[in-house]
Amino acid sequence: MREIHRPNVSDRPGSVNAETAARLVATAHRLADAARAETLRMFRSPDIHPDNKAQKGFDPVTEADRASERAMRDILAEVRPEDAILGEEFGAQPGSSGLTWVLDPIDGTRAFISGAPSWGVLIGVTDADGPIYGLVDQPFTGERFEGGLGISRLTDRQGQRELRSRGGVTLAQATLMTTYPEVGSAEEHAAFRRVADRARLTRYGLDCYAYALVALGQVDLVIEAGLQAYDVVGPIAVVQAAGGVVTDWQGGPAHGGGRMLAAASPELHAEALALLAQA
Template identity: 40%
Template sequence: MLQPNQLAELDAFLVELNRASSAVILPLFRGDHGLEDKGGPQGFDPVTEADRGAEAAIRKLIAERHPEHGVIGEEYGEDRPDAEFVWVLDPVDGTRAFVGGLPLWTTLIGLRFQGRPVLGSIGQPYLGELYIGSAAGSRLMTRGSSQPLKTRPCPDFSRAIIATTDPEACFNPAERQAWRDLRKATRLARLGCDAYAYAMVAAGTMDVVVESGLKSWDVEAAMPVIEGAGGFHSDWKGQPIGQSGGTMVLAGDRAALDATVAITGLA
């Protein structure tokens, strides 16, 4: 178990990591960001100087401050992934939003301790927002202030607000049908918010996010934030989310998670 003083120190370091990544990313947002196409089986897969530069800055600080820690990142791969502490990084989640000038991209930084996600953050520095959480609780840090995060109850699933990124691009046919069934069962659906939607579940403005085809860096940072705010997560079958990613449900309360899994579990 992490001791409270250890968690406090790592929490402060996580804030520092977000500041370092923001210093790289923000000058490139809505500017010359050096867009490239990594290619792949699903077509256009963008990467920018912001993605690479921010991850490099984060890794540099980790190496300087905690050289015994491991790192898993989207841009530069794995370094000691079996270490006791492992940082899991997605420097710009939502690169498509980033290159389109939309402030819905986020920086995701998570920390595993003995294989389990224990601390995480969802940062949106253009809006001045940092959502950060652990078992000790979650909070929103914004422009010099801090306030606790709390998910909201969803006693009537027909009134739920749900989100996913892009069902046409990210879901297989069975998953797209599950998404259509979810939309019929709920009040309102939003698309294209990427990991910013995770933050909205933690903040209590949305109820459920479902995604598929995720990597570890797409989801691990969000899990402690959701837990610390009182929410829940699982894969589409209601099982724990694996270290390699896969499918994901984030929900503000248990009833919403169960109602979602009753639908997605059929995909």
């Protein structure tokens, strides 16, 4: 039987003690607050003029992306200068602590420039073994999903509540999400269709918000391909802390990016993985 990578980040403090864990969580919230201010300042503004990062096609970036990441990096330079940073817009910065902050200042820039509130700010912390804490923040709706270091919670305008993924759902009963209908290559699309054809409902387009909904118990599966580390570290920690399972399409670690399968339960993960992993 294939060995599945199933770390429980909510119970694995990794290389940090309780005092350091508390400081990391406090710092993550400070970063998210700063990113909220920068992104909301420009969201649904007529002055947003995206640049295109792609040589072929359209991969937008805005000044909101850059301002959000700069604000988070400035805070880390002040309070966590020994930690490494990996960010989408400004790349990698080495550190000496063994911890890395993985930042996506706006995950879902296409949604952002379209005025749709399905984008988010992603913040993750990794040690040598992978994610130990993650945060998915949706500034416009005021929702903040976080997981790891003993935490699994949603904070919104109504207060706080525990995040818990949904159990007892088979693939035939499941709601499946992905960002793009084509998923990736023709081979990847075919693998996705093997799962989608057996799921009860398939929906598209929510970027990081789909992973937050898995942690919230509203969605059962997210399957994607072509991801980068900054796309996945925060969501992985949130989903796993809520009781879900996240791996690549072969059952291995997914925090480096590439192909990702997030499932609300181990049983549902096994069903989907068996279809994705078919030659």
